[in-house]
Amino acid sequence: MPNPTLYIKTGCPYCEEAMEYLDEHGVEYTLKEVLSDPRAFEEMRQLSGQTKAPTLDWNGKILADFGVEDLPDFLRGQNVKLEDS
Secondary structure: OOOOEEEEOOOOHHHHHHHHHHHHOOOOOEEEEOOOOHHHHHHHHHHHOOOOOOEEEEOOEEEEOOOHHHHHHHHHHOOOOOOOO
16 A cells, blocks of 8 residues: 655645644655645545645545644544554
């Protein structure tokens, strides 16, 4: 199964927090920076229906415009065992 995709905007503090959280908990992901990649931006917009980042695409399940506090429940919903839990 492919890694989930994390869409971010450079300089976005919420995006940085999301990357740090995923890294700290051993969650592998594919990173797409949407400000420098118009195709990634359009992909994110099509998937989520909006233009805000971070957006996480977990095999078709979308978590859009989220804060790091939203990640634990979303990840558990995808049957991810977080390394610290």
